[in-house]
Amino acid sequence: MGTTSDFQQLLRGADLRVTRPRLAVLTAVYEHSHADTDSIITAVRRDLPHVSHQAVYDSLHTLTAAGLVRRIQPSGSVARYESRIGDNHHHVVCRSCGRIADVDCAVDHVPCLTASDDHGFTIDEAEVIYWGVCPDCSTASNS
Amino acid sequence: MGTTSDFQQLLRGADLRVTRPRLAVLTAVYEHSHADTDSIITAVRRDLPHVSHQAVYDSLHTLTAAGLVRRIQPSGSVARYESRIGDNHHHVVCRSCGRIADVDCAVDHVPCLTASDDHGFTIDEAEVIYWGVCPDCSTASNS
DNA sequence: GCCTATTCTTGACTGATTCCAGAAAACCGG
DNA sequence: CCGGTTTTCTGGAATCAGTCAAGAATAGGC
Numbered sequence: 001m002g003t004t005s006d007f008q009q010l011l012r013g014a015d016l017r018v019t020r021p022r023l024a025v026l027t028a029v030y031e032h033s034h035a036d037t038d039s040i041i042t043a044v045r046r047d048l049p050h051v052s053h054q055a056v057y058d059s060l061h062t063l064t065a066a067g068l069v070r071r072i073q074p075s076g077s078v079a080r081y082e083s084r085i086g087d088n089h090h091h092v093v094c095r096s097c098g099r100i101a102d103v104d105c106a107v108d109h110v111p112c113l114t115a116s117d118d119h120g121f122t123i124d125e126a127e128v129i130y131w132g133v134c135p136d137c138s139t140a141s142n143s
Numbered sequence: 144m145g146t147t148s149d150f151q152q153l154l155r156g157a158d159l160r161v162t163r164p165r166l167a168v169l170t171a172v173y174e175h176s177h178a179d180t181d182s183i184i185t186a187v188r189r190d191l192p193h194v195s196h197q198a199v200y201d202s203l204h205t206l207t208a209a210g211l212v213r214r215i216q217p218s219g220s221v222a223r224y225e226s227r228i229g230d231n232h233h234h235v236v237c238r239s240c241g242r243i244a245d246v247d248c249a250v251d252h253v254p255c256l257t258a259s260d261d262h263g264f265t266i267d268e269a270e271v272i273y274w275g276v277c278p279d280c281s282t283a284s285n286s
Numbered sequence: 287g288c289c290t291a292t293t294c295t296t297g298a299c300t301g302a303t304t305c306c307a308g309a310a311a312a313c314c315g316g
Numbered sequence: 317c318c319g320g321t322t323t324t325c326t327g328g329a330a331t332c333a334g335t336c337a338a339g340a341a342t343a344g345g346c
Contacts, residue, residue: 017312019324037302052326057303059324073218078302092264101262119244120278121235129270135263160343162293180333195295200334202293221333 014066021051025059029069030083034091034100037079074100074129090128096137103130157209164194168202172212173226177234177243180222217243217272233271239280246273 007026011018021044028043029035035043041056060081063069067086073079074093084102092101150169154161164187171186172178178186184199203224206212210229216222217236227245235244 017323019312021325050326054304054327055325062324071218075214075216075222079218092262092266094264101264103260103262117246118273118275119235119246120281121237121244121273121275122281123235123273123275125274127272127274129272130261130264130266131268131270132261132264132266138263138265160292162343164294193295197296197335198294205293 010068014068016062016066019059020048021055022059022063024048024051025056026063026068029060029063029081033082033084033102034072034080036077037081040081072100074098090130092130092132092134094134094137095131096133099134099136101134153211157211159205159209162202163191164198165202165206167191167194168199169206169211172203172206172224176225176227176245177215177223179220180224183224215243217241233273235273235275235277237277237280238274239276242277242279244277 004023004027007023007030008018010026011022016022024044024047025040027047028040032039032043037056037060040060041051041053044051044056060069060071060079064071064081069081069083070085071079071081072091074091077093077098080100082102087104090103092103093099147166147170150166150173151161153169154165159165167187167190168183170190171183175182175186180196180199180203183203184194184196187194187199203212203214203222207214207224212224212226213228214222214224215234217234220236220241223243225245230247233246235246236242
């Protein structure tokens with residue numbers, strides 16, 4: 001995974017037009033997991049120096065809507081994007097530095113997907129965010 | 144629960160000064176669960192017409208830090224606050240209208256609190272958000 | 287009632303995200 | 317390979333939640 005033609009296939013498979021900005025955005029998200037929009041813009045501009053931030057925002061929205069990338073946004077953080085999709089994994093977020101790491105679900109079957117009382121809602125996804133402190137910040141505050 | 148003197152006790156118990164804005168904010172959060180900051184400001188101003196938005200923001204931060212209210216912020220939503228604390232319940236969010244409802248945890252014991260691989264993080268909270276469509280929006284889109 | 291630390295007011299400001307109108311590019315059929 | 321059509325991109329302005337800062341007001345202890 002990772003070649004330009006792979007990404008072209010992905011876009012076509014999702015019925016999306018193949019454009020340079022979209023390819024660059026897709027590449028950037030695959031290469032920088034959990035990157036915020038600003039980092040993605042910077043990364044994209046290494047390939048295409050003249051893309052507008054609007055094109056990046058738009059591409060990200062389109063790709064998110066198509067399910068090619070996933071948008072995550074823990075409280076107090078800006079939007080971040082990741083490429084691991086469809087495997088129901090979750091995230092640990094550091095309260096101190098905001099770092100994000102992936103975690104597979106503790107329960108092997110779809111975990112808390114069934115709420116005890118769903119209030120009539122039709123639930124299609126359960127998102128789990130673990131809050132804590134990452135190793136780096138932990139040692140930093142202990143010293 | 145709900146009288147002014149109750150809230151005074153709460154504030155004193157948390158070593159916080161009892162001020163009119165704080166009492167009004169606390170009351171507003173108790174009366175309007177899952178309200179966003181703007182609604183809270185409006186509600187507060189029914190009692191105290193002259194409070195600044197800054198005072199409300201500050202009170203909310205203070206109360207959150209003291210653990211008297213909880214801040215929740217699903218992706219794509221502004222900050223919201225609720226008064227149910229300390230019982231490890233979760234939320235269903237409507238993708239269409241943004242409505243939020245409470246759900247108790249499906250698993251009776253602390254649920255997904257143990258990640259399969261915590262990457263060295265010290266985890267202190269697991270936040271679960273169920274995404275779906277609420278009954279109202281569901282019927283609205285079917286018709 | 288007075289003093290001091292904390293909190294509130296006022297008003298400006300930041301920064302992420304969105305809106306808009308025109309220019310450019312991608313896909314389709316020939 | 318070439319127009320026509322539709323979608324996307326550019327550039328710039330606008331929005332909106334939330335924050336910052338300095339001085340005025342107030343709670344709580346003595």
